[in-house]
Amino acid sequence: xxxxxxxxxxxxxxxxxxxxxxILWEGDFQYCRFGWPxxxxxxxxxxxxxxxxxxxxxxEEFKEEVHRSIYELxxxxxxxxxxxxxxxxxxxxxxxxxxxxxxxVDPSGGPYIDIGTDMGRFNKDxxxxxxxxxxxxxxxxxxxxY
Numbered sequence: 585x586x587x588x589x590x591x592x593x594x595x596x597x598x599x600x601x602x603x604x605x606x607i608l609w610e611g612d613f614q615y616c617r618f619g620w621p622x623x624x625x626x627x628x629x630x631x632x633x634x635x636x637x638x639x640x641x642x643x644e645e646f647k648e649e650v651h652r653s654i655y656e657l658x659x660x661x662x663x664x665x666x667x668x669x670x671x672x673x674x675x676x677x678x679x680x681x682x683x684x685x686x687x688x689v690d691p692s693g694g695p696y697i698d699i700g701t702d703m704g705r706f707n708k709d710x711x712x713x714x715x716x717x718x719x720x721x722x723x724x725x726x727x728x729x730y
Contacts (some may be wrong), residue, residue, distance in 0.1 A: 619688030
């Protein structure tokens with residue numbers, strides 16, 4: 585069953601299940617944002633090397649901390665940006681995006697779809713079919729889903 589989605593600019597996108605159980609997402613992707621997952625391995629290894637013999641953050645804690653910023657209240661009680669925290673300041677330069685793996689596609693006007701999107705929002709029969717990846721095709725993307 586093919587589904588059609590019309591975004592706020594009137595652009596039309598179609599979603600068509602394929603024989604493998606995935607969904608073909610087709611339309612005009614001329615004006616579009618993309619996301620790629622961050623890679624933390626190099627940054628975390630540097631952090632572990634620098635802190636050998638000391639108590640360290642878990643990888644999940646490190647991922648949060650390497651993006652944390654410091655704010656303080658000014659004399660009017662408003663938050664003012666101070667800068668990155670110590671770990672962010674030292675290790676963010678080692679974090680990079682894996683541009684070989686798309687994890688989000690957002691055409692101007694929508695629909696925004698990322699890994700983890702339940703395709704049931706487009707068709708009730710697809711309820712629970714969750715996007716696990718994006719494969720570029722000539723007319724758009726194959727959404728791998730389970």
